[in-house]
Amino acid sequence: MILTDRMKRTRQRCAVAKQRVAKLLSTATGLILTIAISFAIVILLILVLSDEPGRAIYFFFIGPFTKAYYLGNMLNQSIGLMFTGLGIAVAFKSSTFNLGGEGQAYSGALVATVILLALPNMPGIVGGPAALIGAVVIGAFVAGLSGFFKMRWGTDQLISSFLVSSAVILIVNYFVTGPLDDPTNSMLTTARIAEQYQLLLIFKPSKLDISIFFAVATAIGTYFFMQRSHWGYEMRMCGINREFSKYAGINVGKYLLVPMAISGGFHGLAGGITVMGTHYRCLKGVTAGLGWNGIAVALIAKNNPLAVIPAALFFAYLDAGAKAAMLHADVTFELAKIAQGVIFFLVTAQALYGLFDSKKKRKKVAR
Structure with missing residues (x-):
């Protein structure tokens, strides 16, 4: 009897594992097909609109890998996208909606800069974490509102997060161009942070710094938090069905606030690391695009924290390819953005992902 029960449980686990593998393969196949179609459309656009299509296509797809400088900067760009993508993934997975990433990342960059400028002689191992904590706190506060x-x-939340973010951006602009403006610099920026706070570069002459390892580790930790922790389980349950979660005894009100605060914390962290790893100061608009691009990254990753890593790399690759094509060929800024838009639209669409599932279901029905 005991042996029979064990065999039943083993069979059930095997069946569940097979279903998960089948779903993963279906999603991966749909994603690969979607990327292939989107790339084909981009190639077609370049063939029609470019006077030197061969050169433009080469630099759009191969350009980011032709020089260490291009490759390193592409990887460096993915760091901030990993953090903002994680923030959006956590919020969306919990069925909360954060459209205020721009202001949260920007405020994080400002607060980190202020802390570092206020502690010019503090050891880097003390002042650096303090600045990042400050960036996380302000980002969590702005989103938590x-x-x-x-x-x-x-x-x-869609409206309030966007409006709060818009107001925060104006406030940060005031401080960057006003009280904190560096009079010795022609740009609209604060003073430069001390050298001990600048993150270690690991792939010169590019700006790639050591924080890429921290970003990958954070994505892995976030995945286990969402999948294995009590809080992560309740957040996912609220994301699936908030009413059911309420009747199951989960404090659903708490999970309107907590996921937003976590999401904002990730965005603030992205801003702080952007200052410490890339620019070493808070310029006006230093994090522009991080918030909105983080939404695209999370959509490509389907809100899976582990998938945020390749999604951020993919996004950074497309941007680097567009820049390389603009620099070395006759691809215009508008054409590069159209190409990127086509790719993101198709990749984030749901149509092809379930194509193979639908075929399998039809075959089963036919049988």
Whole structure:
């Protein structure tokens, strides 16, 4: 009897494992097909609109790998995208919606800069973490406001997060161009942070720094947090069905606030690392694009923290390829953006991902 029960449980586990593998293969096949189609459309656009299509195609797809400088900067660009993509993935997985990533990352960059400028003689191992913690806190606070508004008054998070972010961007601009502006620099920027706070470069002459390992480790940790922890389980349950979670005894109000705060913390961290690893100061608009691009990364990754890593690399690759094509061929900025838009639209669409599942279901019905 005991042996029979064990055999049943083993068979059930095998069946579940097979279903997961089949679903993963179906998704991967759909994604590969979608990328192939989108790349074909980009090639067609270049053939039609470029006077030197061969050169343009070469640099669009191969350009990021032709020089160590291009490759390193491409990898460096993916760091911030990993953090903002993780922030969006956590929020979306919990069925909360954060459109305020731009302001959260920008405020994180400012707070990190202020802390580092206020501690010019502090050892890097002390001041650096303090600045990043400050960036996380301010990002979590800015995003948490929208979560609190939703929990307290039912305010739409899409609208409130965007409006709060827009206001925060103006406030940060005021400080960067006003009280914190560096009068010795012709750009709209703060003073440069001390050398001990600048993250170690690992692939010169590019700007790639050691934080890429931290970003990958954070993505792995986030995956295990969402899949293995009690909080992660409740957040996912609220994302699947908030009403059911409520009747199951989960404090659903808390999970309107917590995922938003975590999401904002990731965005603030992205801003802080951008300052410490790439620019060494807070320029006006230093994190522009990180918030919106993080949404694209999370959509490509289907809100899977582990998939955020290749999704961020893919996004950075497309951007680097577009820049290389603009620099070495006759590809215009507009054509590069159209090409990127086509790829992102098709990759984030759902149509082809379930194509093979549908075929399998039809075969089963036919049988």
